[in-house]
Amino acid sequence: MSNEPSIPLTEVRGAPHAAHASAYDAPYRRFIAASLALAIGGGFMLSLLLPLARAEKWAWGSGIRWQALVQAHGQLQLIGFGGLFVMGMSLRLMPRFSGRPLAFRTLVPTLIPAIVTSLVLRSIAEPWGSGATRDVALIASAVLLLVGGIAFTAIIWGTLLHRESRAGATGYYFVLGSIGFCAGAMLNLLQVIEIVRGDLAIAPVSKETAQVFVQQYGFLLMFISGVGGRAVPTFTGAPSRPVASRAAALILGAGVALFAGAMLWMTYRSPSSTAARVGDIGQLLTALAFAMSVWLSGALWPSKNRVAAASQTAFWFVRSAYAWMLAAAVLTAWYGVRAFVDGSLPDTFELDAIRHVLTIGVLTMMVVGMSLLIVPEFAGRRLQHPDERILIWAMIAALNIASALRLWPAVEGINWLTSTRYWPIAAAASLTSGVVIVFATMFVQSYVEQRKPGWGAARSRNAA
Numbered sequence: 001m002s003n004e005p006s007i008p009l010t011e012v013r014g015a016p017h018a019a020h021a022s023a024y025d026a027p028y029r030r031f032i033a034a035s036l037a038l039a040i041g042g043g044f045m046l047s048l049l050l051p052l053a054r055a056e057k058w059a060w061g062s063g064i065r066w067q068a069l070v071q072a073h074g075q076l077q078l079i080g081f082g083g084l085f086v087m088g089m090s091l092r093l094m095p096r097f098s099g100r101p102l103a104f105r106t107l108v109p110t111l112i113p114a115i116v117t118s119l120v121l122r123s124i125a126e127p128w129g130s131g132a133t134r135d136v137a138l139i140a141s142a143v144l145l146l147v148g149g150i151a152f153t154a155i156i157w158g159t160l161l162h163r164e165s166r167a168g169a170t171g172y173y174f175v176l177g178s179i180g181f182c183a184g185a186m187l188n189l190l191q192v193i194e195i196v197r198g199d200l201a202i203a204p205v206s207k208e209t210a211q212v213f214v215q216q217y218g219f220l221l222m223f224i225s226g227v228g229g230r231a232v233p234t235f236t237g238a239p240s241r242p243v244a245s246r247a248a249a250l251i252l253g254a255g256v257a258l259f260a261g262a263m264l265w266m267t268y269r270s271p272s273s274t275a276a277r278v279g280d281i282g283q284l285l286t287a288l289a290f291a292m293s294v295w296l297s298g299a300l301w302p303s304k305n306r307v308a309a310a311s312q313t314a315f316w317f318v319r320s321a322y323a324w325m326l327a328a329a330v331l332t333a334w335y336g337v338r339a340f341v342d343g344s345l346p347d348t349f350e351l352d353a354i355r356h357v358l359t360i361g362v363l364t365m366m367v368v369g370m371s372l373l374i375v376p377e378f379a380g381r382r383l384q385h386p387d388e389r390i391l392i393w394a395m396i397a398a399l400n401i402a403s404a405l406r407l408w409p410a411v412e413g414i415n416w417l418t419s420t421r422y423w424p425i426a427a428a429a430s431l432t433s434g435v436v437i438v439f440a441t442m443f444v445q446s447y448v449e450q451r452k453p454g455w456g457a458a459r460s461r462n463a464a
């Protein structure tokens with residue numbers, strides 16, 4: 001076998017509780033299964049139906065229900081697909097890199113039911129519900145999300161803020177990310193109360209934009225950057241830079257606080273060019289944090305990396321993700337500087353462009369790529385199915401093409417307002433959904449195969 005680390009986020013040697021730390025393994029498979037079920041049955045399905053409804057001029061495509069379903073798509077993807085995946089992996093990895101056992105682990109089984117119920121209620125009630133039932137469902141959904149966020153935060157803080165934790169910069173990312181989750185859930189609750197009190201069809205768009213930004217950058221990207229910053233250098237051989245890594249986490253946190261704070265100020269109080277410029281500085285800080293993450297990962301320059309021959313192809317997911325993160329940094333800096341000069345905020349198209357570069361190019365790419373590299377089912381799969389390189393290349397190509405297709409009409413902005421702009425978006429949805437379905441099938445197949453009698457012996461023979 002190679003010298004590739006099978007789980008690169010190994011336990012901290014010499015940490016007082018290292019042996020104890022791995023005694024409990026969080027049920028990461030259930031988190032992955034819940035994440036993929038919400039993605040395939042909800043978020044990605046809507047990502048295809050929404051543009052088709054506009055391109056084909058279906059009746060609901062021009063009404064308020066379309067907007068309500070956009071909001072459902074956003075929540076299902078951010079909290080369901082990305083969130084549950086990130087939570088499952090971080091619960092599994094935390095004891096390994098902090099050397100601490102998971103704190104408050106009795107809370108772990110509450111997370112999936114709380115979050116899945118919250119998202120299902122919201123996705124059904126907002127577009128389809130009416131009257132008191134809708135109100136109760138929406139409030140229950142928002143409360144459940146907040147309860148899930150608080151439980152998750154308690155686990156993270158209890159584990160990583162312990163004085164014997166060796167989490168380092170990753171701890172900064174995770175603690176900030178848990179604050180981002182709770183802040184997003186709190187904003188969500190405030191908006192749901194506004195929907196119920198005002199009998200509104202959807203959450204007010206500008207407030208929703210601030211909330212979605214906090215959830216995406218303050219929670220998801222914080223965790224992705226934290227895991228990536230820890231795991232990817234173990235593959236690329238990039239030197240550890242603890243001060244710069246901590247600084248990148250704090251810069252991302254400051255960027256999120258400034259942009260979301262400015263947006264909220266402008267919607268709840270009064271719009272002004274000063275507030276807008278504060279928001280633009282927030283955007284520029286996020287661009288800086290992304291550029292630093294790319295540099296710290298070492299993923300984009302040639303090096304004598306430690307990736308085993310069998311994983312070299314899968315590592316191109318990770319390289320692609322960091323290339324898209326760099327693209328997001330450049331786009332954000334460009335839009336941020338232009339808006340700063342004008343005394344305005346980046347417009348809806350610009351925010352949509354950056355958002356989807358980050359969610360398809362970075363998040364989806366990392367979910368699939370890092371799983372292939374570090375999730376045990378996929379490590380075993382390399383022995384069972386060694387000849388899958390063409391399939392992996394096809395998945396990498398599909399996700400890269402999808403990111404570009406989704407970006408294209410958003411970058412065109414007001415120059416492309418006809419309904420044809422939704423065709424490349426629908427094509428992007430088909431490609432991304434296809435990749436996620438193949439990925440889910442591979443996961444289930446490997447899980448089933450590895451439970452068959454004789455699998456353990458076969459693996460040992462191969463390892464020898």
Ligand code: HEM
Nearest residue numbers: 047050070071074077078082208212359360425428429432
């Ligand atoms: C190829 C896949 C995807 C397609 C085709 C797609 C499509 C769309 C469309 C058409 C919109 C509405 C934009 C508008 O208002 O004009 C939207 C919004 C959004 N998307 Fe996606 N999307 C995809 C993937 C994702 C992923 C993976 C995530 C997150 C992990 C995501 C998160 C969001 C969010 C947060 C919004 C804004 C929701 C809101 O305003 O509340 N999308 N997407």
